Amino acid sequence: GQQLNQSPQSMFIQEGEDVSMNCTSSSIFNTWLWYKQDPGEGPVLLIALYKAGELTSNGRLTAQFGITRKDSFLNISASIPSDVGIYFCAGPSNAGNNRKLIWGLGTSLAVNP
Amino acid sequence: DTEVTQTPKHLVMGMTNKKSLKCEQHMGHRAMYWYKQKAKKPPELMFVYSYEKLSINESVPSRFSPECPNSSLLNLHLHALQPEDSALYLCASSRTGTAYEAFFGQGTRLTVV
Numbered sequence: 001g002q003q004l005n006q007s008p009q010s011m012f013i014q015e016g017e018d019v020s021m022n023c024t025s026s027s028i029f030n031t032w033l034w035y036k037q038d039p040g041e042g043p044v045l046l047i048a049l050y051k052a053g054e055l056t057s058n059g060r061l062t063a064q065f066g067i068t069r070k071d072s073f074l075n076i077s078a079s080i081p082s083d084v085g086i087y088f089c090a091g092p093s094n095a096g097n098n099r100k101l102i103w104g105l106g107t108s109l110a111v112n113p
Numbered sequence: 114d115t116e117v118t119q120t121p122k123h124l125v126m127g128m129t130n131k132k133s134l135k136c137e138q139h140m141g142h143r144a145m146y147w148y149k150q151k152a153k154k155p156p157e158l159m160f161v162y163s164y165e166k167l168s169i170n171e172s173v174p175s176r177f178s179p180e181c182p183n184s185s186l187l188n189l190h191l192h193a194l195q196p197e198d199s200a201l202y203l204c205a206s207s208r209t210g211t212a213y214e215a216f217f218g219q220g221t222r223l224t225v226v
Contacts, residue, residue, distance in 0.1 A: 031213050042117075042203050042217035043156065088155055092213045099144055099169060099207075101215065103155035 002027050006089055006104030014112050019076040021107040023089030032072040033090045033101070034063050043088060047074070079111050116140075119204050119218035127226055128194060134221045136187040136204030145187040146215060147179055148203040156203055156217075162187060163209060194225045 006023045013019060023032070031050055035043035047058050049065035049072060056063055062075045076083055089104040117138045126132050136145070144163050148156035161169035162181040176198075178190040187204055201222055205215040 033214060035217075040201070040220070040222065042119075042205075042220045045214055045216060048214045086153070090155075099146075099161045099163060099213075100158055100171075101213065106153070106155055108153070 002093060002095070002102045004089055004091065004102055004104040006107055008107060009105070010108040010110070012110045012112065013079055015079060015081060017079055019079055019083070019109060020073065021087060022071060022073045023104050024071040025091075026070065027094065028069040029072075029091035029094075029102075030069065031092055032063070032065050034061075034072070034074050035088045035090060037086045037088065037106075039085075046087075076109075079109075081111050081113050084109055084111050117204055117206055117216050117218035119202075119221055121221060122219065123222045123224075125224045125226060126191065126194065128196070130194075131190070131192045133191065134189040134202055134204075134223075136189075136218055137185055138206040138216070139185055140206060140216070141184075141208075142206035142216075143184060143209050144207045145181060146203075146205040146207075147177075147187070147189050148205060148217075150201045150203055150220070160189075191223075194223075196225050199224045 034046045037043040047063040052069050053067050054065040060077045064073045086106040086108050088106045090101045093100040120135045147159040150156045158171050159173045160179040165181045176193050180188040201220045203220045204218045207215040
C-alpha cells in the first residue's frame, strides 16, 4: 500500500535556527498536507499543497510540492519555542475512496531557548 | 469559524461501561471522521461519514459504534472496551470533492480501566 516516509524522525535545535523536514513516497500524491500537533491536542493544518512545484508560505513556514509529486518539504525559519511539537505530512489515498489520508510517522521538533 | 468541538476532553471508563463521544462542526463540511491516536504515532482512521452516510469503516471492532445524526454532529458510542483501547480519539471534518484538508478537534483522551 501507499506509504509516506518522513524524515528526520526527531530534531533538537537552538532557538533562531532554521528547520527543514521532508516527506517522500514511492507513489504519486496529488495533494500534500502538513500538520502540527501539540501534546494532548488535535493536529492543526499548517499548509495544503495541490500543484506539483507549488511553493506556499504561512508566516515563517514554507512548504513545497515536489515536481515529481513523490515528495514534499516543510521549512521553518527562525524557530521559536512554540514551534515545539510533532509535524506530520499527509496525503489522500489513491485507492478507492480517497477520503482516507495516508500519514507520515511524524517529525518531533524540540527547540532549546 | 474553523472549529471542530469534541466533548468530553477526558473520559475514564470501566470495561463494562457504555459511554459516548460527541463531535460538532458548523463549517458546512459534509465529510466527518473518527480517528484513534496512540502516543507518538500518527492518527489512525476508524470511520468516515460522507453526507451523513458511513462510507469507510476501517475494520473497527463492533464495540465502537459511530452515528451521524445530522450534517453537523458525529457521535462515537463505546461499549465493553478493553484497556488497549485507551488512546486519544480525534474527530475531524472536511469539505467533499477534491478538498482533502481535514480540520481536527482537540480530541478526547480516553482511559479504559
